[in-house]
Amino acid sequence: MATRSSSSNARRARRSLAPRDGRAGRAGRKVAVAREGCGEACGAGGRQNAAAHFSSDAGVVPRGARRSSNPVVRIENACLPGRLFSSLARAVRALGTENLRRTYRTTFWFDFGPPAALPEEAILSVRSRIPRVPAGAYAGVEWWLSRMRTSDVQVDFHQDRDEALFRRIGASVHPSFSSVLFLNRCRGGLLALLDAPANDDNPARVPDPFDADLVRPWPNRFVLFRGDATHGVLDANNEIPHGRLPAPTPLRLALVMNWWTRRPLELPRFARSGRYRALRVGSGAVVVEPGARVEVSRRRRSRR
Numbered sequence: 083m084a085t086r087s088s089s090s091n092a093r094r095a096r097r098s099l100a101p102r103d104g105r106a107g108r109a110g111r112k113v114a115v116a117r118e119g120c121g122e123a124c125g126a127g128g129r130q131n132a133a134a135h136f137s138s139d140a141g142v143v144p145r146g147a148r149r150s151s152n153p154v155v156r157i158e159n160a161c162l163p164g165r166l167f168s169s170l171a172r173a174v175r176a177l178g179t180e181n182l183r184r185t186y187r188t189t190f191w192f193d194f195g196p197p198a199a200l201p202e203e204a205i206l207s208v209r210s211r212i213p214r215v216p217a218g219a220y221a222g223v224e225w226w227l228s229r230m231r232t233s234d235v236q237v238d239f240h241q242d243r244d245e246a247l248f249r250r251i252g253a254s255v256h257p258s259f260s261s262v263l264f265l266n267r268c269r270g271g272l273l274a275l276l277d278a279p280a281n282d283d284n285p286a287r288v289p290d291p292f293d294a295d296l297v298r299p300w301p302n303r304f305v306l307f308r309g310d311a312t313h314g315v316l317d318a319n320n321e322i323p324h325g326r327l328p329a330p331t332p333l334r335l336a337l338v339m340n341w342w343t344r345r346p347l348e349l350p351r352f353a354r355s356g357r358y359r360a361l362r363v364g365s366g367a368v369v370v371e372p373g374a375r376v377e378v379s380r381r382r383r384s385r386r
């Protein structure tokens with residue numbers, strides 16, 4: 083589960099971040115084309131530069147010439163089979179603003195049994211892409227929907243962790259891997275990943291220095307990163323979030339999946355939650371895209 087943002091953090095007194103080799107961000111300023119990367123598996127819509135790319139062993143070189151023994155990010159486009167992706171994206175769009183204010187607090191546990199929700203079918207589909215862990219098999223996946231307006235980013239820079247465990251004993255235990263499947267394009271909203279800790283003194287807790295791998299949201303783009311990597315979301319102008327922007331943007335939609343070797347505390351299963359009916363497998367719900375013509379109604383009228 084992610085550390086939840088606080089808009090108060092994002093609105094803290096601004097402090098300029100130390101510029102770094104001409105690519106670092108400053109609070110309230112646009113972050114230049116720093117490290118948006120794309121792997122060898124990139125398909126349409128991908129862009130490749132020296133920032134982040136797959137190596138032959140599926141690792142990543144995230145820092146230009148400085149090869150890291152702990153790669154931060156791995157990207158794959160056109161990840162899900164087309165029909166599954168379309169069904170998932172339509173179902174999430176059909177949710178509209180349902181539970182939007184609590185989206186980051188609505189998380190579920192899936193242990194690779196029969197899938198009850200479309201996101202759980204997606205998890206089974208991407209499972210083979212997740213690196214093996216030395217300590218044995220994964221126990222399951224914590225998943226939730228990320229739905230936000232990039233005009234009002236509500237998530238500070240953070241590391242994912244077992245939030246309930248942290249509340250109980252103050253220990254930070256991270257998933258083995260975190261991953262994001264983007265469901266749409268959006269204005270701004272780059273995902274920024276770093277291997278430096280979040281800094282409470284900065285707007286949105288952005289780390290110092292801001293030396294990040296940046297990933298542009300794109301339909302069916304899958305991003306995998308270490309479970310202890312610091313990450314956050316840039317705003318609609320691809321700046322470090324520092325408050326609500328005047329013009330609301332459409333929702334940035336993504337499915338977040340954290341891969342655990344043990345089940346985090348207090349995580350319900352989707353099937354027992356009663357949430358998000360549109361996501362249920364076999365719900366039979368007819369999802370109508372905005373602007374689509376409903377031919378059934380016309381036929382009924384013509385028969386009268």
Ligand SMILES: [Fe+2]
Binds near residue numbers: 313
């Ligand atoms: Fe997170």
